[in-house]
Amino acid sequence: DGLLAISRLGELVPDWAERETWACGPAGLLDAAEEHWTEHGSRERLHTERFRPGVVVAGEGGEVTFSTTGRTVAADGATPLLDIGEEAGVLMPSGCRMGICFGCVTPLKAGAV
Ligand code: FES
Incomplete structure (x- = not known):
């Protein structure tokens, strides 16, 4: 229920950093996930799909x-x-x-x- 707090990921999935992870969802969640995986040196294991590209500047x-x-x-x-x-x-x-x-x-x- 509610928003997933990335900081709780370790409680929910203790071996998350050793898994390949595919994530799709709102930009805020994916931004937080990318930051989390990067901070823990596992960025290459996170695969995201965004509904929209990031900020588009003409x-x-x-x-x-x-x-x-x-x-x-x-x-x-x-x-x-x-x-x-x-x-x-x-x-x-x-x-x-x-x-x-x-x-x-x-x-x-x-x-x-
Ligand atoms: S996205 Fe439908 S015509 Fe371009």
Whole structure:
């Protein structure tokens, strides 16, 4: 019941540091788990899955080349690449347009997003 206090982990699972651990949950729990495993030198045994990436800070933008068309356009750091591509006339796969379905995820061939 309630939140798991990472400090109580040793009481609940005495050999936790010797086990491979997979954790999925809210960011606060995973941050605490990563800190705990790191402090005890067992970070390599903790595998986490986050629902969302950490804090995303918009970059300054740059040039984007869509490989299917070879079209290169300027992109600011705030407009989604899906919108940038469509504005440039590039047919992009998409679904929910809300960051839920991942229907718009395509491979990044070079650079950073
Ligand atoms: S269209 Fe991008 S996440 Fe659904």
